[in-house]
Amino acid sequence: MIAIIDYDAGNLKSVEKALVTLGEQPVITRSREMLLAADKVILPGVGSFGDAMGRLKQYGLVDVIHQVVDKGTPFLGICLGLQLLFERSDESMGVEGLGVLKGEILRIPDCEGLKIPHMGWNSLEIRPGTRLFAGVENGSYVYFVHSYYLKAADTSIVAASTEYSTHIHAAVESGNVFACQFHPEKSSDVGLQILKNFISL
Numbered sequence: 677m678i679a680i681i682d683y684d685a686g687n688l689k690s691v692e693k694a695l696v697t698l699g700e701q702p703v704i705t706r707s708r709e710m711l712l713a714a715d716k717v718i719l720p721g722v723g724s725f726g727d728a729m730g731r732l733k734q735y736g737l738v739d740v741i742h743q744v745v746d747k748g749t750p751f752l753g754i755c756l757g758l759q760l761l762f763e764r765s766d767e768s769m770g771v772e773g774l775g776v777l778k779g780e781i782l783r784i785p786d787c788e789g790l791k792i793p794h795m796g797w798n799s800l801e802i803r804p805g806t807r808l809f810a811g812v813e814n815g816s817y818v819y820f821v822h823s824y825y826l827k828a829a830d831t832s833i834v835a836a837s838t839e840y841s842t843h844i845h846a847a848v849e850s851g852n853v854f855a856c857q858f859h860p861e862k863s864s865d866v867g868l869q870i871l872k873n874f875i876s877l
Contacts, residue, residue: 683721729772799817825842
């Protein structure tokens, strides 16, 4: 069973739809028992870092997420779900993230000719040998919607990066924890391949 964490985030249904397209029957849930019993767990999300952390706490999901990660269940963060896995964000000063991985979320610097939020297709520089990007060609385009970006403390966990006003850590892999700043569920065949790779872990 693939469980999608329900904390009133915006893109749950599009993630569910992409998984159904791949022949899966995902469950959207905030049940501790279901999340701990799942074979794979996905933390999607669009919106504000501080609001999202507030909802995760409100629904008692912070400890559950740590338990899921600690027991070795493959875990995928998407967009805001990636950001929440880290320690802090410029978007919500003073709010602690989940701290599953070390690093911070910074605002994309203003740059002449580039719009923020960054909305659209960007190519990925993919680190060879990553599990999430197996069968995905280097330079493939994926779909982003974000104003803040990840700077991981340990660059060895960075599975893919992109350039938009600055160098952006676009995806990470660390043990059983995976995350994408872009939206694989909105990234056509490339995104479906990434989700398929996660499913088959």
